[in-house]
Amino acid sequence: MKLFRVFSVLLIFILIAWVPMSCKKKYTPKPKAYFRIDFPQKEYKNWNLDFPFSFDRLSMTKIAKDQSRDAEKYWINIQYPEYRATIHLSYKTIDQNLEEYLEDSRKLAYKHSIVADAIAEQLYINPKENVYGTIYRITGNAASSIQFTATDSTKHFLRGALYFKERPNRDSLAPVIKFIDKDIVRLIESLKWK
Template sequence: MKHPTTAIAFISAAVLTFVSCTGEYSPRPRGYFRIDFPEREYITYEGDCPFTFSYPAFAEINDDDGRLAHPCWFNIDFPGYRGRLHISYSEIDNNLVDYLEDARKLAFRHTVKADAIDERMFINRADDVYGTLYDIKGNAASAVQFYLTDSSSHFFRGALYFNVTPNRDSLDPVIDYFIEDIIYLMESFAWK
Protein backbone atom coordinates (compact mmCIF):
# COMPACT_ATOMS: atom_id res chain seq x y z
CA MET A 1 0.00 0.00 0.00
CA LYS A 2 1.48 3.31 -1.07
CA HIS A 3 -0.23 5.56 1.49
CA PRO A 4 -0.62 3.80 4.86
CA THR A 5 -1.65 7.02 6.64
CA THR A 6 -4.56 7.45 4.24
CA ALA A 7 -5.75 3.92 4.92
CA ILE A 8 -5.46 4.39 8.69
CA ALA A 9 -7.40 7.66 8.52
CA PHE A 10 -10.13 6.05 6.38
CA ILE A 11 -10.50 3.06 8.72
CA SER A 12 -10.54 5.35 11.81
CA ALA A 13 -13.25 7.52 10.26
CA ALA A 14 -15.36 4.46 9.40
CA VAL A 15 -15.03 3.03 12.94
CA LEU A 16 -15.89 6.39 14.55
CA THR A 17 -18.93 6.75 12.30
CA PHE A 18 -20.34 3.36 13.35
CA VAL A 19 -19.52 3.79 17.05
CA SER A 20 -20.70 7.38 17.45
CA CYS A 21 -24.16 6.90 15.96
CA THR A 22 -25.49 4.43 18.52
CA GLY A 23 -27.92 6.76 20.34
CA GLU A 24 -31.01 8.45 19.02
CA TYR A 25 -30.62 12.18 18.39
CA SER A 26 -33.06 14.56 20.01
CA PRO A 27 -32.57 18.32 19.84
CA ARG A 28 -32.69 20.30 23.05
CA PRO A 29 -35.57 22.74 23.27
CA ARG A 30 -34.59 26.37 23.55
CA GLY A 31 -35.56 27.77 26.91
CA TYR A 32 -34.76 30.27 29.61
CA PHE A 33 -33.60 29.89 33.18
CA ARG A 34 -36.23 29.33 35.83
CA ILE A 35 -36.69 32.44 37.94
CA ASP A 36 -37.80 32.07 41.54
CA PHE A 37 -39.66 34.96 43.16
CA PRO A 38 -39.95 35.72 46.86
CA GLU A 39 -43.25 35.62 48.73
CA ARG A 40 -45.09 38.92 48.38
CA GLU A 41 -44.39 41.05 51.41
CA TYR A 42 -44.45 44.85 51.54
CA ILE A 43 -43.00 47.57 53.72
CA THR A 44 -44.03 51.22 53.88
CA TYR A 45 -41.83 54.06 52.69
CA GLU A 46 -42.17 57.00 55.07
CA GLY A 47 -39.20 59.22 54.22
CA ASP A 48 -38.89 63.00 54.31
CA CYS A 49 -40.81 63.35 51.04
CA PRO A 50 -44.50 64.41 50.97
CA PHE A 51 -45.82 60.91 50.20
CA THR A 52 -45.94 57.34 51.46
CA PHE A 53 -46.31 54.03 49.62
CA SER A 54 -45.69 50.33 50.05
CA TYR A 55 -42.95 48.52 48.15
CA PRO A 56 -41.58 44.94 48.11
CA ALA A 57 -39.66 43.96 51.25
CA PHE A 58 -36.82 42.44 49.20
CA ALA A 59 -36.23 45.74 47.36
CA GLU A 60 -33.76 48.42 48.45
CA ILE A 61 -34.30 52.18 48.29
CA ASN A 62 -31.19 54.13 47.29
CA ASP A 63 -30.71 57.84 46.70
CA ASP A 64 -30.40 58.95 43.09
CA ASP A 65 -26.81 60.12 42.75
CA GLY A 66 -27.23 61.57 39.25
CA ARG A 67 -26.18 65.15 38.65
CA LEU A 68 -29.77 66.23 37.93
CA ALA A 69 -31.19 64.53 41.03
CA HIS A 70 -33.53 66.38 43.37
CA PRO A 71 -34.16 65.69 47.08
CA CYS A 72 -37.09 63.28 46.53
CA TRP A 73 -35.56 61.40 43.61
CA PHE A 74 -34.44 57.87 44.43
CA ASN A 75 -34.24 54.35 43.04
CA ILE A 76 -35.97 51.21 44.18
CA ASP A 77 -33.47 48.46 43.36
CA PHE A 78 -34.39 44.80 42.96
CA PRO A 79 -31.22 42.85 43.82
CA GLY A 80 -30.89 39.55 42.02
CA TYR A 81 -33.09 40.70 39.14
CA ARG A 82 -30.92 43.58 37.89
CA GLY A 83 -34.02 45.77 37.93
CA ARG A 84 -34.37 49.37 39.04
CA LEU A 85 -37.45 51.53 39.46
CA HIS A 86 -36.36 55.15 38.97
CA ILE A 87 -38.54 57.47 41.08
CA SER A 88 -38.83 61.23 40.69
CA TYR A 89 -41.02 63.75 42.47
CA SER A 90 -41.72 67.38 41.66
CA GLU A 91 -43.96 70.06 43.08
CA ILE A 92 -46.50 71.45 40.65
CA ASP A 93 -46.52 75.20 40.12
CA ASN A 94 -49.32 75.73 37.58
CA ASN A 95 -47.43 73.42 35.20
CA LEU A 96 -49.30 70.10 35.53
CA VAL A 97 -49.85 69.94 31.76
CA ASP A 98 -46.06 70.09 31.22
CA TYR A 99 -45.45 67.21 33.64
CA LEU A 100 -48.23 65.11 32.11
CA GLU A 101 -46.88 65.69 28.62
CA ASP A 102 -43.30 64.88 29.72
CA ALA A 103 -44.47 61.61 31.30
CA ARG A 104 -46.37 60.67 28.15
CA LYS A 105 -43.42 61.57 25.89
CA LEU A 106 -40.96 59.62 28.04
CA ALA A 107 -43.18 56.52 27.85
CA PHE A 108 -43.88 56.84 24.13
CA ARG A 109 -40.22 57.49 23.34
CA HIS A 110 -39.96 53.67 23.43
CA THR A 111 -42.33 53.18 20.46
CA VAL A 112 -39.32 52.50 18.21
CA LYS A 113 -38.73 49.14 19.93
CA ALA A 114 -42.13 48.61 21.55
CA ASP A 115 -44.74 46.31 20.04
CA ALA A 116 -47.50 48.11 21.95
CA ILE A 117 -47.99 50.47 24.87
CA ASP A 118 -51.01 49.75 27.05
CA GLU A 119 -52.26 52.61 29.23
CA ARG A 120 -54.16 51.96 32.46
CA MET A 121 -55.82 54.83 34.26
CA PHE A 122 -55.62 54.96 38.05
CA ILE A 123 -58.07 56.90 40.23
CA ASN A 124 -58.15 56.98 44.04
CA ARG A 125 -60.49 59.83 44.98
CA ALA A 126 -60.30 59.03 48.71
CA ASP A 127 -56.56 59.85 48.82
CA ASP A 128 -56.64 62.37 45.94
CA VAL A 129 -54.29 60.24 43.81
CA TYR A 130 -54.68 59.97 40.04
CA GLY A 131 -52.36 58.56 37.43
CA THR A 132 -51.56 56.34 34.49
CA LEU A 133 -49.54 53.14 34.14
CA TYR A 134 -47.80 52.53 30.81
CA ASP A 135 -47.17 48.81 30.14
CA ILE A 136 -44.59 48.86 27.33
CA LYS A 137 -44.62 45.60 25.34
CA GLY A 138 -41.70 44.37 23.24
CA ASN A 139 -37.94 44.79 23.49
CA ALA A 140 -37.97 48.37 24.74
CA ALA A 141 -35.46 49.62 27.30
CA SER A 142 -38.18 50.41 29.86
CA ALA A 143 -40.90 47.86 30.51
CA VAL A 144 -43.20 49.90 32.75
CA GLN A 145 -43.64 53.61 33.47
CA PHE A 146 -46.24 55.43 35.53
CA TYR A 147 -47.11 58.71 37.17
CA LEU A 148 -49.28 59.79 40.09
CA THR A 149 -50.54 63.27 40.89
CA ASP A 150 -53.09 65.16 42.94
CA SER A 151 -53.57 67.54 39.98
CA SER A 152 -52.66 70.62 42.02
CA SER A 153 -49.45 70.29 44.09
CA HIS A 154 -47.61 67.00 43.55
CA PHE A 155 -46.26 64.92 40.65
CA PHE A 156 -44.66 61.48 41.23
CA ARG A 157 -43.19 59.43 38.37
CA GLY A 158 -41.61 55.98 38.09
CA ALA A 159 -39.87 54.01 35.32
CA LEU A 160 -38.74 50.38 35.50
CA TYR A 161 -35.49 49.43 33.76
CA PHE A 162 -33.39 46.27 33.74
CA ASN A 163 -29.61 46.32 33.44
CA VAL A 164 -29.66 43.65 30.71
CA THR A 165 -30.15 43.58 26.95
CA PRO A 166 -33.92 43.89 26.44
CA ASN A 167 -35.45 40.54 25.46
CA ARG A 168 -39.12 40.58 26.36
CA ASP A 169 -39.46 36.79 26.05
CA SER A 170 -36.96 36.13 28.83
CA LEU A 171 -37.96 39.17 30.92
CA ASP A 172 -41.73 38.55 30.77
CA PRO A 173 -41.98 36.54 34.02
CA VAL A 174 -40.00 39.20 35.92
CA ILE A 175 -41.91 42.10 34.35
CA ASP A 176 -45.27 40.45 35.12
CA TYR A 177 -44.17 39.95 38.73
CA PHE A 178 -42.96 43.56 39.10
CA ILE A 179 -46.06 45.04 37.45
CA GLU A 180 -48.13 43.61 40.31
CA ASP A 181 -45.72 45.25 42.79
CA ILE A 182 -45.94 48.57 40.94
CA ILE A 183 -49.74 48.41 40.91
CA TYR A 184 -49.64 47.72 44.66
CA LEU A 185 -47.33 50.73 45.09
CA MET A 186 -49.84 52.88 43.19
CA GLU A 187 -52.80 51.55 45.19
CA SER A 188 -51.06 52.13 48.54
CA PHE A 189 -49.77 55.59 47.58
CA ALA A 190 -50.92 58.57 49.65
CA TRP A 191 -49.89 62.21 50.02
CA LYS A 192 -48.77 63.41 53.46
Protein backbone atom coordinates in the same frame (compact mmCIF):
# COMPACT_ATOMS: atom_id res chain seq x y z
CA MET B 1 -9.91 -10.32 -9.51
CA LYS B 2 -8.49 -10.88 -6.02
CA LEU B 3 -8.41 -7.14 -5.47
CA PHE B 4 -12.03 -6.92 -6.53
CA ARG B 5 -13.05 -9.57 -3.95
CA VAL B 6 -11.19 -7.79 -1.17
CA PHE B 7 -12.77 -4.51 -2.14
CA SER B 8 -16.28 -6.07 -2.26
CA VAL B 9 -15.88 -7.71 1.15
CA LEU B 10 -14.60 -4.45 2.62
CA LEU B 11 -17.51 -2.55 1.10
CA ILE B 12 -20.03 -5.04 2.57
CA PHE B 13 -18.51 -4.66 6.06
CA ILE B 14 -18.68 -0.88 5.80
CA LEU B 15 -22.32 -1.01 4.72
CA ILE B 16 -23.23 -3.44 7.53
CA ALA B 17 -21.58 -1.15 10.10
CA TRP B 18 -23.09 2.01 8.62
CA VAL B 19 -26.75 0.85 8.36
CA PRO B 20 -27.40 0.56 12.16
CA MET B 21 -25.82 3.98 12.75
CA SER B 22 -28.04 5.61 10.15
CA CYS B 23 -31.20 4.25 11.79
CA LYS B 24 -30.52 6.04 15.05
CA LYS B 25 -32.65 9.03 16.00
CA LYS B 26 -31.36 12.22 14.48
CA TYR B 27 -30.22 14.97 16.85
CA THR B 28 -32.10 18.24 16.76
CA PRO B 29 -30.56 21.16 18.64
CA LYS B 30 -32.79 22.53 21.38
CA PRO B 31 -33.67 26.21 21.47
CA LYS B 32 -31.99 28.45 24.01
CA ALA B 33 -33.74 28.17 27.38
CA TYR B 34 -33.93 30.52 30.33
CA PHE B 35 -33.44 29.65 33.96
CA ARG B 36 -36.51 29.11 36.06
CA ILE B 37 -37.01 31.96 38.48
CA ASP B 38 -38.42 31.20 41.91
CA PHE B 39 -40.02 34.31 43.36
CA PRO B 40 -40.26 34.90 47.10
CA GLN B 41 -43.52 35.30 48.97
CA LYS B 42 -44.50 38.97 48.79
CA GLU B 43 -44.37 40.98 51.98
CA TYR B 44 -44.88 44.74 51.88
CA LYS B 45 -43.94 47.46 54.33
CA ASN B 46 -44.71 51.14 54.28
CA TRP B 47 -41.95 53.53 53.23
CA ASN B 48 -42.48 56.82 54.99
CA LEU B 49 -39.57 59.22 55.42
CA ASP B 50 -39.30 63.00 55.28
CA PHE B 51 -40.61 62.99 51.74
CA PRO B 52 -43.81 64.58 50.38
CA PHE B 53 -45.20 61.08 49.75
CA SER B 54 -45.29 57.57 51.23
CA PHE B 55 -46.11 54.15 49.73
CA ASP B 56 -45.91 50.40 50.30
CA ARG B 57 -42.88 48.65 48.92
CA LEU B 58 -41.79 45.04 48.70
CA SER B 59 -39.66 44.28 51.78
CA MET B 60 -36.88 42.62 49.74
CA THR B 61 -36.22 45.84 47.80
CA LYS B 62 -33.67 48.49 48.68
CA ILE B 63 -34.34 52.20 48.42
CA ALA B 64 -31.50 54.56 47.58
CA LYS B 65 -31.31 58.24 46.77
CA ASP B 66 -30.87 58.83 43.05
CA GLN B 67 -27.21 59.73 42.49
CA SER B 68 -27.50 60.82 38.86
CA ARG B 69 -26.13 64.21 37.87
CA ASP B 70 -29.51 65.85 37.32
CA ALA B 71 -31.31 64.20 40.29
CA GLU B 72 -33.46 66.41 42.43
CA LYS B 73 -34.04 66.28 46.19
CA TYR B 74 -36.90 63.75 46.26
CA TRP B 75 -35.72 61.37 43.55
CA ILE B 76 -35.17 57.79 44.68
CA ASN B 77 -34.55 54.35 43.23
CA ILE B 78 -36.31 51.19 44.34
CA GLN B 79 -33.80 48.43 43.63
CA TYR B 80 -34.37 44.72 43.08
CA PRO B 81 -30.76 43.52 43.38
CA GLU B 82 -31.56 39.86 42.73
CA TYR B 83 -33.20 40.72 39.39
CA ARG B 84 -30.91 43.62 38.43
CA ALA B 85 -33.98 45.86 38.17
CA THR B 86 -34.64 49.39 39.38
CA ILE B 87 -37.76 51.54 39.56
CA HIS B 88 -36.61 55.14 39.19
CA LEU B 89 -38.97 57.52 41.01
CA SER B 90 -38.84 61.26 40.38
CA TYR B 91 -40.97 63.69 42.33
CA LYS B 92 -41.80 67.27 41.37
CA THR B 93 -43.93 69.97 42.91
CA ILE B 94 -46.65 71.28 40.63
CA ASP B 95 -46.65 75.00 40.00
CA GLN B 96 -49.35 75.40 37.35
CA ASN B 97 -47.35 73.08 35.09
CA LEU B 98 -49.15 69.73 35.48
CA GLU B 99 -49.93 69.51 31.76
CA GLU B 100 -46.23 69.93 30.96
CA TYR B 101 -45.24 67.13 33.37
CA LEU B 102 -47.94 64.79 32.03
CA GLU B 103 -46.98 65.47 28.41
CA ASP B 104 -43.26 64.99 29.14
CA SER B 105 -44.04 61.66 30.85
CA ARG B 106 -46.22 60.52 27.96
CA LYS B 107 -43.45 61.42 25.48
CA LEU B 108 -40.87 59.51 27.54
CA ALA B 109 -43.10 56.42 27.55
CA TYR B 110 -43.85 56.63 23.83
CA LYS B 111 -40.19 57.20 23.01
CA HIS B 112 -39.94 53.40 23.29
CA SER B 113 -42.50 52.89 20.51
CA ILE B 114 -39.67 52.47 17.99
CA VAL B 115 -38.80 49.06 19.45
CA ALA B 116 -42.05 48.30 21.30
CA ASP B 117 -44.68 45.93 19.97
CA ALA B 118 -47.42 47.83 21.82
CA ILE B 119 -47.98 50.37 24.59
CA ALA B 120 -51.04 49.93 26.79
CA GLU B 121 -52.24 52.68 29.09
CA GLN B 122 -54.18 51.99 32.29
CA LEU B 123 -55.74 54.81 34.27
CA TYR B 124 -55.80 54.79 38.06
CA ILE B 125 -58.21 56.93 40.07
CA ASN B 126 -58.42 57.04 43.87
CA PRO B 127 -60.42 60.13 44.93
CA LYS B 128 -60.28 59.12 48.61
CA GLU B 129 -56.46 59.56 48.71
CA ASN B 130 -56.48 62.14 45.90
CA VAL B 131 -54.26 59.98 43.65
CA TYR B 132 -54.74 59.95 39.88
CA GLY B 133 -52.35 58.13 37.62
CA THR B 134 -51.51 56.28 34.43
CA ILE B 135 -49.50 53.09 33.98
CA TYR B 136 -47.80 52.57 30.61
CA ARG B 137 -47.07 48.88 29.91
CA ILE B 138 -44.61 48.64 27.04
CA THR B 139 -44.38 45.23 25.36
CA GLY B 140 -41.46 44.21 23.19
CA ASN B 141 -37.74 44.67 23.64
CA ALA B 142 -37.90 48.22 24.96
CA ALA B 143 -35.40 49.47 27.54
CA SER B 144 -38.21 50.32 29.98
CA SER B 145 -41.17 47.94 30.15
CA ILE B 146 -43.32 49.82 32.68
CA GLN B 147 -43.64 53.55 33.31
CA PHE B 148 -46.20 55.41 35.37
CA THR B 149 -47.30 58.76 36.71
CA ALA B 150 -49.30 59.73 39.80
CA THR B 151 -50.53 63.13 40.89
CA ASP B 152 -53.05 64.92 43.09
CA SER B 153 -53.54 67.43 40.22
CA THR B 154 -52.64 70.47 42.35
CA LYS B 155 -49.35 70.05 44.22
CA HIS B 156 -47.67 66.63 43.83
CA PHE B 157 -46.38 64.80 40.75
CA LEU B 158 -44.58 61.44 40.82
CA ARG B 159 -43.16 59.62 37.82
CA GLY B 160 -41.71 56.11 37.78
CA ALA B 161 -39.90 53.94 35.25
CA LEU B 162 -38.72 50.33 35.48
CA TYR B 163 -35.32 49.53 33.98
CA PHE B 164 -33.12 46.42 34.00
CA LYS B 165 -29.34 46.29 33.96
CA GLU B 166 -29.66 43.70 31.22
CA ARG B 167 -30.08 43.79 27.48
CA PRO B 168 -33.85 44.06 26.83
CA ASN B 169 -35.24 40.63 25.98
CA ARG B 170 -38.98 40.42 26.57
CA ASP B 171 -39.01 36.61 26.65
CA SER B 172 -36.43 36.20 29.39
CA LEU B 173 -37.58 39.23 31.42
CA ALA B 174 -41.33 38.56 31.19
CA PRO B 175 -41.68 36.67 34.52
CA VAL B 176 -39.74 39.35 36.40
CA ILE B 177 -41.68 42.17 34.73
CA LYS B 178 -44.94 40.48 35.74
CA PHE B 179 -43.63 40.09 39.31
CA ILE B 180 -42.59 43.77 39.58
CA ASP B 181 -45.74 45.02 37.81
CA LYS B 182 -47.79 43.94 40.84
CA ASP B 183 -45.43 45.91 43.10
CA ILE B 184 -45.91 49.03 40.97
CA VAL B 185 -49.68 48.67 41.19
CA ARG B 186 -49.36 48.25 44.98
CA LEU B 187 -47.13 51.36 45.12
CA ILE B 188 -49.76 53.45 43.31
CA GLU B 189 -52.66 52.02 45.32
CA SER B 190 -50.91 52.74 48.64
CA LEU B 191 -49.55 56.15 47.62
CA LYS B 192 -50.33 58.95 50.06
CA TRP B 193 -49.40 62.62 49.76
CA LYS B 194 -48.18 64.69 52.72
